[in-house]
Amino acid sequence: MFRSTLSSRVTCRFEWLTREFAVSACIGASILLAASGEAQARIELGAPADQADAVVGCMFPLTGRGALYGRDSIGGIKVALADLQSQLGAKDAPKLRILIEDDRSKASFAQRIAEGYVSHDHARFLCGIISSGVAQAVSRVAKARQVLMIGTDHASSRLTIEEFHRYYFRLSNDTYSSMAAGARYLADLQKKTGWKRLVFLGSDYDYGHISWRDLRSNLDRLGVKYQVAGEYWTKLYEPDYSTYIEQVAKTKADIAVVGLWGGDFVTFIKQAASSGLNTKMRIANFDTGGSYDTLVSLGAEAPSGLILSARHHNNWPDTPRNRQFVADFHRLEGRYPTYVAQGAYSGIMAIGRALAIAGKQASTEKLISTLEGMKLNLPEDPQGYSSYIDPQTHQILQAQAIGEVVPNHDFPPAEVMLSNWTVYPAEDLRPPTDLIQKRRALARAKPPAVKP
DSSP: OOOOTTOOBOOOOOOOOSTTOOOOOOTTOOOOOOTTOOOOOBEEEESOTTTOSEEEEEEEOOSSTTHHHHHHHHHHHHHHHHHHHHHHHHHHSOOEEEEEEEOTTOHHHHHHHHHHHHHTSOOSEEEEOSOHHHHHHHHHHHHHHTOEEEEOSOOOGGGTTTTOOTTEEEOSOOHHHHHHHHHHHHHHHHHHHOOOEEEEEEESSHHHHHHHHHHHHHHHHTTOOOEEEEEEEEOTTOSOOHHHHHHHHHTTOSEEEEEOOHHHHHHHHHHHHHHTGGGTSEEEESSSTTOHHHHHHHOSSOOTTOEEEOSOBTTBSOSHHHHHHHHHHHHHHSSOOOHHHHHHHHHHHHHHHHHHHHOTTOOHHHHHHHHTTOEEOOTTSOTTOOEEEOTTTOBEEOOEEEEEEEEOOSSTTOSEEEEEEEEEOGGGTSOOHHHHHHHHHHHHHSOOOOOO
8 A cells, every 4th residue: 555654554443332432542542743744644443454344445634734624534533433333333333444544635645545445455435535636536546446435525516516426425515505505695695785796716726616616606596696806716725815815805896705725714814804805895705614723713803794604513503413413522532623523424424324224245336325315314404404415416415504703602712603694405505407417418528627
């Protein structure tokens, strides 16, 4: 298996005895990264190799600006392993061996990891991935090797529409559903304020471009009349947004929709607030901007007028299911989760339940048919609703809540959280069949050129 020669191997195995997280010792539980930024050592969770019913090969960024999302994904996986044992029982719960490696947010690196998982570790599932560009590369490996890929927190709708294949499933909201909710929010806001001019700023790779396409598509479908005041494209992990912020301010737009995620959005919003951009226009991020790490970074003096959402919120929905997930994660990790934790949790829950239903030794074909249409009660679900996987796209369908920043000290060290929610049901956010067919037909005729 490909691995950095500087990396060592560490194994963590957990015995989930009760809902109170009685956890056995973890060998090498704390792995310090070298100052040089070398790759994180392999991490193993769950069943040992000689007892596992299935191997799941996961990839997350564990170094660099996206490292927190990798760590929170691991935390979400731990909670999922506990919940599978609790909900299914020790006899019926499949024994999963979870392998985790640092993909460094690099497509070629992740492809080599994925190939190694399949060839050397005999993984039946590939899982995880934060970056949409990386996910596209790994999806091609899954298709070629005919193994299931369970996407957790990358979001480009291209993966479930134009580049759809039967081995790929996604277990968190994608750009289409987030931007469908955002378009509905903007349509409602226009009725109240009469806004007219819209500017977009996003990362110059698949995620940013597809987010902008999905937003415009939904605004047009809703009949919203607006002017595009400008569009701006930044590098991933851009350290200085001052020039972009200056240009966005000159557009004199009413609304600025920002398609950045993670540390990039945190850096942008801090610099935007320092320049006073938020006093000149409303700033919105409908997909990831409401993540807990962003709210922590805003501090007590949060910029006014922010409109934010994410794929999971610690304080919405206010249901026993979500409160339990947040409390379990906090008890285990010592901090509150960012949205990616629930994405990784959902992915492992889907794998575990599919194996429990289809059989622990079920064929890939049987697992595909089991996952298609599967219902899952997840922390993100409002009371009375269960997420389910759309057979047409293999995309999980979930509700989306968009909120505003308000003071809140319930989740320290954050001093603000989102509130004043507007909630859009899942059925209103799924792409219509005619759009899916049109985009797939165009992709077959002439694959679009997208920067890696």
